[in-house]
Amino acid sequence: LGPHPSLDTWDFSSPLMSLWINRFYIYLGFAFGISLWICFQIVTRKQDKNSQEKSVPKATQDLMTNGYISLQEKEVFVSGVKIFYGSQTGTAKGFAASLAEAAASLGLPVAVVNLKEYDPDDRLVEEVTSKNVCAFVVATYTDGRPTKSAEWFCQWLEEASSDFRFGKTYLKGMRYAVFGLGNSAYASHFNKVGKNVDKWLWMLGAHRVVTRGEGDCDVAKSKHGSIEADFRAWKTKFLARLQALQKGEKKPCDGNCKRGQCESSAVRSPCPGLAEEEPFESTSEEESGTEDHQNPNSVVDVEDLGKIMNCVKKEKREKEQQEEKRSLVRNTVKNEASERRAMITPALREALTKQGYQLIGSHSGVKLCRWTKACLTFLRSLFLFLNISVLSSHYCLLMSVFYFVFLCVVSIMTPASSCTWQGNNLLSSSFSWNGPALNAIVHS
Numbered sequence: 001l002g003p004h005p006s007l008d009t010w011d012f013s014s015p016l017m018s019l020w021i022n023r024f025y026i027y028l029g030f031a032f033g034i035s036l037w038i039c040f041q042i043v044t045r046k047q048d049k050n051s052q053e054k055s056v057p058k059a060t061q062d063l064m065t066n067g068y069i070s071l072q073e074k075e076v077f078v079s080g081v082k083i084f085y086g087s088q089t090g091t092a093k094g095f096a097a098s099l100a101e102a103a104a105s106l107g108l109p110v111a112v113v114n115l116k117e118y119d120p121d122d123r124l125v126e127e128v129t130s131k132n133v134c135a136f137v138v139a140t141y142t143d144g145r146p147t148k149s150a151e152w153f154c155q156w157l158e159e160a161s162s163d164f165r166f167g168k169t170y171l172k173g174m175r176y177a178v179f180g181l182g183n184s185a186y187a188s189h190f191n192k193v194g195k196n197v198d199k200w201l202w203m204l205g206a207h208r209v210v211t212r213g214e215g216d217c218d219v220a221k222s223k224h225g226s227i228e229a230d231f232r233a234w235k236t237k238f239l240a241r242l243q244a245l246q247k248g249e250k251k252p253c254d255g256n257c258k259r260g261q262c263e264s265s266a267v268r269s270p271c272p273g274l275a276e277e278e279p280f281e282s283t284s285e286e287e288s289g290t291e292d293h294q295n296p297n298s299v300v301d302v303e304d305l306g307k308i309m310n311c312v313k314k315e316k317r318e319k320e321q322q323e324e325k326r327s328l329v330r331n332t333v334k335n336e337a338s339e340r341r342a343m344i345t346p347a348l349r350e351a352l353t354k355q356g357y358q359l360i361g362s363h364s365g366v367k368l369c370r371w372t373k374a375c376l377t378f379l380r381s382l383f384l385f386l387n388i389s390v391l392s393s394h395y396c397l398l399m400s401v402f403y404f405v406f407l408c409v410v411s412i413m414t415p416a417s418s419c420t421w422q423g424n425n426l427l428s429s430s431f432s433w434n435g436p437a438l439n440a441i442v443h444s
């Protein structure tokens, strides 16, 4: 038998020894502290969640402070009207003011917004849930360009509409209408901005509530005799639609849509049997007929609709092929790495990081189960404490071995949730036992 450490060799008065003797109370203190911390975390998270649920979208709050709407038992179908304008010499601005006055007379809260002071990057997505109806009154200038004030808005919208990270549903839920100002003397660029804004919003999944209006400064060619008359005609139509929406009417047709005499051609999925909104090209007043002028040419038979859709699909395919070819050429010239676009948008990155996900590669993330995290933290503290307090004890070695084994097991078996996304769309989200280490290998 080897020599036994005699009790005489222990110094019971040393601080380390007194710590060891009172270890039970220290463990208890640790456990109590951790429990307190966990409780605190749970309570603060719950409070955060509650406050998020209670907060009404900012746009709606703004409208509520004006005293226009009351969120009582009655369901609100339209919470307000936002009129955006892009004007250089003031015509569009005047039209926006006139439209605002008319919309306000329906008892709706109205906001008139100069596109110059509007950042779509931050704010446009608000309209998906705001229950507002957005009207865009935009002028076209030389070479079909927007006014200076609407330049950034148009640029952003154009890029977003062709950026796969935004997807086709980015603005799904937003309701809009467009009135463009132009001069048909500029034949090839007539009303190009109005057409484009309408097209880009549509491509992002927004819901067009009324056909696009086209104001023409050319009195001889103007449909109603002047740009003002064009605007008045469109305004009447817009207000009628607004009233219908206020009442909660979702379908502007009366069931005769088979014959194409309703506004079905302008609205996404408005009638049974017509699953998709007609594409942007055929949505101007002239092409689909106005309220006061029933254009017989605007009648679209269901059989023809198939042809139209095929045509549009074909065009889209051709465009995609062209784009593919172009990008192929670009790729050979430029460095592939610098050319590759990030799969994750900055907003999504921020949101996921806030949620505690660790981003792996470009399209996936992993979040450690918080109980495991807490457990690890606790064990780490305990291990440290034991190391300090019983440096000379053989328990230390035992604890080290135990801790090492535990870490090995945890690194393989840690429960973690992981997610995969493309652009702003979360493709999958799962909870697994294969741990962040394995997830990292799989996804990166």
Ligand SMILES: Cc1cc2nc3c(=O)[nH]c(=O)nc-3n(C[C@H](O)[C@H](O)[C@H](O)COP(=O)(O)O)c2cc1C
Pocket (backbone or CB within 6 Å): 086, 087, 088, 089, 090, 091, 092, 093, 139, 140, 141, 142, 143, 144, 145, 147, 181, 182, 183, 184, 186, 189, 190, 191, 192, 217, 227
């Ligand atoms: C210099 C200039 C260039 C224009 N270019 C176009 C054009 O390319 N296409 C078009 O449809 N209208 C064009 N217009 C017509 C304007 O869109 C029209 O006058 C509009 O009412 C101006 O609106 P605003 O007063 O709100 O700026 C042009 C007008 C000017 C003065």
